[in-house]
Amino acid sequence: MVMMRNLESCSGNDALMSESDMRRTSRTLPIVLAGSDFMFSGFGSIQRYDNMFGPSNFNAEDIDDFLAMQRDWGVDGGLRTVPEERIAALRREAAQMCRAVYQHLGLADFTDEHLERAVDAAGSKDLGETDTLAVISAAQTIRDGGITVVDVVAALDETGYEAAADRVLAMTAQRLAGDYLQTSAIFDEQLRVLSLVTDPNDYAGPGTGFEPSPERQAEIDAIRQARGVEDLRAEQATAAVPLLAVAGPAAPGDGNGQGQDPREVVIGVSPAVGRDVWRCLSGLTVPEVLAELLAGLEEEGCTGRVVRFNDTVDLGRIGLAAARLAGSGIGIGLQGKGTALIHRRDLAPLANLELYSVAPAVTAELYRLLGANAARHAKGGTPDPARNPYTDEAIEARYHTTVIALMALERAWVKPGAPPEELSLDGLR
Numbered sequence: 001m002v003m004m005r006n007l008e009s010c011s012g013n014d015a016l017m018s019e020s021d022m023r024r025t026s027r028t029l030p031i032v033l034a035g036s037d038f039m040f041s042g043f044g045s046i047q048r049y050d051n052m053f054g055p056s057n058f059n060a061e062d063i064d065d066f067l068a069m070q071r072d073w074g075v076d077g078g079l080r081t082v083p084e085e086r087i088a089a090l091r092r093e094a095a096q097m098c099r100a101v102y103q104h105l106g107l108a109d110f111t112d113e114h115l116e117r118a119v120d121a122a123g124s125k126d127l128g129e130t131d132t133l134a135v136i137s138a139a140q141t142i143r144d145g146g147i148t149v150v151d152v153v154a155a156l157d158e159t160g161y162e163a164a165a166d167r168v169l170a171m172t173a174q175r176l177a178g179d180y181l182q183t184s185a186i187f188d189e190q191l192r193v194l195s196l197v198t199d200p201n202d203y204a205g206p207g208t209g210f211e212p213s214p215e216r217q218a219e220i221d222a223i224r225q226a227r228g229v230e231d232l233r234a235e236q237a238t239a240a241v242p243l244l245a246v247a248g249p250a251a252p253g254d255g256n257g258q259g260q261d262p263r264e265v266v267i268g269v270s271p272a273v274g275r276d277v278w279r280c281l282s283g284l285t286v287p288e289v290l291a292e293l294l295a296g297l298e299e300e301g302c303t304g305r306v307v308r309f310n311d312t313v314d315l316g317r318i319g320l321a322a323a324r325l326a327g328s329g330i331g332i333g334l335q336g337k338g339t340a341l342i343h344r345r346d347l348a349p350l351a352n353l354e355l356y357s358v359a360p361a362v363t364a365e366l367y368r369l370l371g372a373n374a375a376r377h378a379k380g381g382t383p384d385p386a387r388n389p390y391t392d393e394a395i396e397a398r399y400h401t402t403v404i405a406l407m408a409l410e411r412a413w414v415k416p417g418a419p420p421e422e423l424s425l426d427g428l429r
Contacts, residue, residue: 006196007183016048016055024057025069032075038184039077047123060122067223076212078186080219092119093164100159101152105145107138232405236278243287243427244274250307250325250420261327263302265374267293268322270335271310271413274423277406280338281360281399284367289340291428292364293332296371298429302328302378304371306425310418313410316350319343321420328378332370337406338362342374353377354386360399 018024031039048055058066063079070077082090095118099110108131110118117127141147149172156165170191174180180187185195192198203209212220267290270277279285290306297304307325309318319333320343329345333352338359341352354373356362366386373383 006201016057028057028069029073032069032073039075047125049125050123064223064225067220068225071220071223076210076216076220081222081224084224088119095119097156097159097161097164100161101155102138104155104159105141105147105151107141108134227401227405229405229408232402233276233409236276236409239278239285241278241285241287241427243424244290244306244308245424245426246308247422247424250422261303263375263378264327265297265302265304265330265332265371265378266322266326267304267306267332267334268318268325268420269306269308269423270313270315270318270410271308271415272406272410273308273334273336275413276409277336280336280362281402281406282338282362284338284362284364286334286336287428288364289334289338289367292367293334293340293371293374294425294428296368296373297375299368300372300375300379300381302375304332306423306428307420308423309420310413310415311420313407313414314349315339315341316343316352319352320345320347320349323347325420326378330374330378332374335359336410337403340367340370342370342377344377354383356386 016024017027028039046060048059048061051059066077067079067081069075070079095115098118099115102108102110114127114130121127149168153165153169153172156162156168174187174191174193179185179193179195179198182193182195182197184201185193188194269286269290273286277286280289294304307322309321312318313335315333315335318335319331319341322331322333323329323343323345325331326345330353331343331345332340333343334340338356340356340359340362342354343352347353354370356366356370369384369386373386376383
């Protein structure tokens with residue numbers, strides 16, 4: 001209603017309204033959905049502890065979250081992701097220019113050590129010990145000498161920073177012109193003022209509002225924390241080793257399609273293991289996990305072989321198929337992401353004997369215990385119950401997205417009807 005009357009809608013608020021991330025977000029969402037000239041009267045570009053006026057609703061710590069919200073909600077909040085190298089170069093240039101201007105105007109002399117800290121500092125706590133009296137001295141010099149922005153422009157020009165001098169001069173000219181004081185005014189990339197006067201509100205209903213240009217939309221979409229399947233494929237490739245070679249088709253054993261050794265346990269792995277997937281969510285590599293499973297089997301007097309199933313990514317089906325190949329009728333199913341279970345040949349696919357469902361938190365010791373328990377089942381003994389190490393981090397969203405990408409790698413190798421293949425144990429024992 002404010003904007004319908006050609007008034008400026010600054011419905012955001014730069015004062016922190018809650019310490020709760022959820023409540024801050026719930027307050028921001030209606031503003032974004034309804035439309036607003038300004039989501040904030042100020043986005044805190046400094047660390048909240050350095051804001052002596054009071055923390056903003058969004059501060060420097062929230063920039064990555066804000067950029068993701070901007071992308072996900074389809075709004076243009078005016079900010080964009082900048083490559084780390086570009087930010088580092090700008091910060092260094094800014095620190096060097098500040099030192100040059102302060103020195104040229106006789107305000108202060110900053111050491112090389114202080115400059116280096118300033119380049120990398122997130123806030124004042126990262127600067128170490130500073131001369132607090134230097135601030136008072138500089139302020140006194142500015143007041144007594146009548147130093148103005150014109151002197152700063154001249155200092156920049158005379159110390160070799162002509163481009164920066166031109167930009168500060170242009171900004172000063174805009175402040176004198178005052179066009180930015182018009183309703184809903186902002187500066188574009190060329191420092192031109194867009195306001196109710198120069199860029200009138202022509203909203204006429206749904207579908208007629210502001211829409212980012214393709215170039216601007218690409219900037220909004222390119223958040224630095226975005227990861228795709230190909231990123232994960234490349235990351236997994238760093239853990240690849242010359243192991244898990246195909247030894248041949250999975251041996252059918254006796255005429256019933258089962259192995260003949262009553263103490264044999266088959267470890268069934270998913271299609272991308274040894275191809276695109278080499279590291280589990282826990283950080284352990286797949287060969288390390290297999291080595292622990294095999295060691296657990298051997299500690300209980302059983303033998304193991306590894307079979308890759310190429311026709312499914314379903315862990316229950318993999319574990320059951322492995323059990324049906326094993327002489328003992330007991331199989332272990334292992335997905336590349338680290339989820340694992342023990343299965344028996346006469347059970348339904350989902351009716352496993354033991355399940356490690358929280359892959360990010362499974363340790364090497366727990367995998368060894370799973371192997372030992374599979375052996376105990378094979379011998380008709382009593383397994384040693386394992387407690388799943390449930391933690392908050394195991395079910396955080398960052399793991400969910402990685403799981404989705406890992407499963408995309410797995411599905412790419414699925415071939416319906418493809419036979420299982422036995423993998424070499426070389427290097428796993």
